[in-house]
Amino acid sequence: MSDPIGHILTASNLKFAYRVGANVLDGVDLNAAAGKVLCVLGSNGSGKTTLLGCLLGQLKPTAGRIELDGKAIKSYSPRQRAKLMAYVPQQPGTAFAFTSAEIILAGRLSHTGILGLTSRQDQEIARAAMEMTGTLDFADRMLDELSGGEAQCVMIARALAQQPSVMLLDEPTSHLDIANQLKIYKMMRRLADDWGMAIVCVSHDINLAARFADELVLMRDGRVVAGGTVEQVIDREILAETYGVQIDLIDVPGQTVPIVQAR
Amino acid sequence: MTPEIETFPGAVTGRKLLIWVAGLSLALIAVLLLCSLVGQHGLKSDIWRLRLCRGAAAAVVGISLAVAGLALQALLRNPLAEPYILGISSGAGVGVLCGLALATYLILPKWASSSMLAMIGGLTTAVIVYAIAHRRGKLDPYVLLLAGVMINVFNGALILVILQFTRPAEMINFIGWGMGKVPEWIWSQPALLIVSAAAVLLAWLAIFARGAAFNTLGLGDAVASSAGVSVGSLRIQTFVIVSLMTAMAVSLAGPIGFVGLIVPHVCRMLVGPDHRLLIIVSGFAGAMFLILADTLCRLIDLWTGLGELPVGVITAMSGGPFFIYLLRTRRGGGVQ
Numbered sequence: 001m002s003d004p005i006g007h008i009l010t011a012s013n014l015k016f017a018y019r020v021g022a023n024v025l026d027g028v029d030l031n032a033a034a035g036k037v038l039c040v041l042g043s044n045g046s047g048k049t050t051l052l053g054c055l056l057g058q059l060k061p062t063a064g065r066i067e068l069d070g071k072a073i074k075s076y077s078p079r080q081r082a083k084l085m086a087y088v089p090q091q092p093g094t095a096f097a098f099t100s101a102e103i104i105l106a107g108r109l110s111h112t113g114i115l116g117l118t119s120r121q122d123q124e125i126a127r128a129a130m131e132m133t134g135t136l137d138f139a140d141r142m143l144d145e146l147s148g149g150e151a152q153c154v155m156i157a158r159a160l161a162q163q164p165s166v167m168l169l170d171e172p173t174s175h176l177d178i179a180n181q182l183k184i185y186k187m188m189r190r191l192a193d194d195w196g197m198a199i200v201c202v203s204h205d206i207n208l209a210a211r212f213a214d215e216l217v218l219m220r221d222g223r224v225v226a227g228g229t230v231e232q233v234i235d236r237e238i239l240a241e242t243y244g245v246q247i248d249l250i251d252v253p254g255q256t257v258p259i260v261q262a263r
Numbered sequence: 264m265t266p267e268i269e270t271f272p273g274a275v276t277g278r279k280l281l282i283w284v285a286g287l288s289l290a291l292i293a294v295l296l297l298c299s300l301v302g303q304h305g306l307k308s309d310i311w312r313l314r315l316c317r318g319a320a321a322a323v324v325g326i327s328l329a330v331a332g333l334a335l336q337a338l339l340r341n342p343l344a345e346p347y348i349l350g351i352s353s354g355a356g357v358g359v360l361c362g363l364a365l366a367t368y369l370i371l372p373k374w375a376s377s378s379m380l381a382m383i384g385g386l387t388t389a390v391i392v393y394a395i396a397h398r399r400g401k402l403d404p405y406v407l408l409l410a411g412v413m414i415n416v417f418n419g420a421l422i423l424v425i426l427q428f429t430r431p432a433e434m435i436n437f438i439g440w441g442m443g444k445v446p447e448w449i450w451s452q453p454a455l456l457i458v459s460a461a462a463v464l465l466a467w468l469a470i471f472a473r474g475a476a477f478n479t480l481g482l483g484d485a486v487a488s489s490a491g492v493s494v495g496s497l498r499i500q501t502f503v504i505v506s507l508m509t510a511m512a513v514s515l516a517g518p519i520g521f522v523g524l525i526v527p528h529v530c531r532m533l534v535g536p537d538h539r540l541l542i543i544v545s546g547f548a549g550a551m552f553l554i555l556a557d558t559l560c561r562l563i564d565l566w567t568g569l570g571e572l573p574v575g576v577i578t579a580m581s582g583g584p585f586f587i588y589l590l591r592t593r594r595g596g597g598v599q
Contacts, residue, residue, distance in 0.1 A: 056485065056488065056489055057488070058485060058488060077493075078488055078491050078492060078493050079491040081489075081491070082489060082490050082491030083491075085489065086489060086490070087485060087486060087489035087490075089482075089483060089485055089486055093482070093483070094481045094482050095340040095480075095481040095482075096337075096478070096481040096536040096538075097535075097536045098273075098478070098481065098536055098537075099273050101271045101272075101273050101274075102271075102273040102478070102535075102536075102537060103482070105271065105273065105274055106475070106478045106479050106482070106490070107490060109475050109476065109478075109479050109490050109491050109492065110490060110491030112475060114472055115277075115471070115472055115475075115539075116472070116473075116474055116475025116476065116539060117275060117276060117277045117280065117475075117539065118274040118275055118276050119276070119277075120270070120276075122274075123270055123271055123274055126271070127271075139271065140272070140273075155486075158482075158486075158490075159489075162490060162491075168489075
């Protein structure tokens with residue numbers, strides 16, 4: 001590891017443009033550390049999804065550098081990369097009628113041999129991932145027979161089966177009710193605390209992010225407006241400027257982080 | 264076996280797969296042998312050998328069509344995909360017809376047999392479709408589908424134009440090829456049979472090795488890529504293998520419809536959606552289905568004396584209604 005602080009995924013001065021002269025990302029820095037939850041917040045069109053695309057290796061940045069475990073991300077093959085970094089999409093879904101267990105076992109792909117066969121070890125690791133996410137009970141059910149929250153847990157278990165050091169999540173709670181939103185954020189917290197994983201989560205929910213994240217990155221127009229601890233970023237003026245609305249911060253008894261509300 | 268480690272029923276282990284391969288191999292050999300006994304003159308050795316060769320050719324074509332269909336459905340994430348949708352069969356038709364039309368004006372070299380011309384026509388079309396759908400190192404599945412549909416229409420028109428300039432006597436030959444038939448002449452060209460069989464087995468294995476990646480591809484390109492699939496090269500490699508398999512099947516037997524559509528669907532209903540298992544089972548099922556359909560053609564000839572029906576008629580007549588039944592009863596036959 002190159003970084004003494006244990007940053008496993010870093011992006012520095014990242015730029016990206018779909019066409020020349022229109023930067024969607026304009027010099028973004030991001031550092032994700034093992035055992036920490038990092039939430040990326042920002043207005044619509046601020047470049048969060050593009051940033052995720054670059055981190056995943058799907059989009060090629062026009063400038064800047066992304067390093068995974070001390071090496072340039074583009075030097076990894078998809079298989080090598082998958083062993084270090086996993087991804088949970090916004091909306092769970094599969095084109096084929098797979099059961100939850102089959103989807104989670106498919107997370108072992110990068111660890112299998114040339115024929116892609118499932119070993120006993122693969123099944124043990126998948127089982128551990130299912131225990132962690134509480135998905136064992138519906139192992140035999142199809143994804144479309146599950147509730148949104150259950151399906152999202154299956155997708156997290158699938159990512160976990162890759163045994164990654166970093167997990168990227170793209171608005172994982174955007175289709176969920178408040179109970180399930182809470183469940184997913186608590187799960188991310190446990191993955192960081194108990195499994196030592198670096199979590200990078202793109203989110204629209206400032207309050208949940210502020211409550212569960214160690215660090216926040218606030219984006220606007222392809223730039224990082226504020227980044228750092230929750231206290232540094234949850235600031236009335238910064239938030240108001242970023243989202244273009246007036247912001248109230250409401251203190252909640254017994255909680256260190258105030259509730260953010262748009263006026 | 265340690266009892267405390269439970270296994271998942273859906274897990275495709277090497278052992279499970281070996282049992283399937285062994286069982287289905289035995290079944291295929293049994294079907295091949297049994298069907299070779301059916302027909303006139305029973306067991307006369309030279310006629311038996313002839314029927315055995317024909318059965319083997321049916322197996323080769325059946326494996327090609329079924330596996331190519333399945334791979335294409337996985338690749339395009341579309342349950343209605345079929346090898347001929349790439350335009351390969353219509354391209355092969357143009358090739359054959361060009362040969363027939365030219366033969367009326369000049370003497371063609373010996374290598375320009377109709378199966379060779381079909382191969383050339385089919386692969387040429389595949390390359391054109393590929394070039395249309397290929398952009399920035401990636402194969403766009405929707406453009407691929409549309410390009411296939413368009414090129415089919417174009418080739419259809421081309422066939423009509425060439426037919427206009429073809430003598431009726433030659434037209435009969437084309438119609439014979441165009442109906443789709445398991446080649447009964449294959450016994451006279453054992454080298455072609457062996458080479459085709461070897462090529463199909465290799466292609467089958469190559470598709471099988473991509474089964475786990477197909478499973479992951481169902482979760483979307485982003486998830487598949489993050490899970491370790493090189494999505495772009497998977498699409499390109501699969502397209503090339505599928506094109507070769509289809510072109511070979513069409514060049515041997517002409518266009519035989521529905522095998523590539525029906526067989527994977529039925530297998531999916533029987534063994535589930537895991538492509539690793541499905542690719543194995545579909546290949547065997549395609550082989551057996553086509554051997555049985557071809558045997559039925561011979562039997563109908565034996566009973567009625569009206570001559571042999573093209574096997575494409577049997578597969579379409581059994582496949583079409585069955586497919587509609589599937590569409591009505593199961594949402595796309597197990598595909599969401």
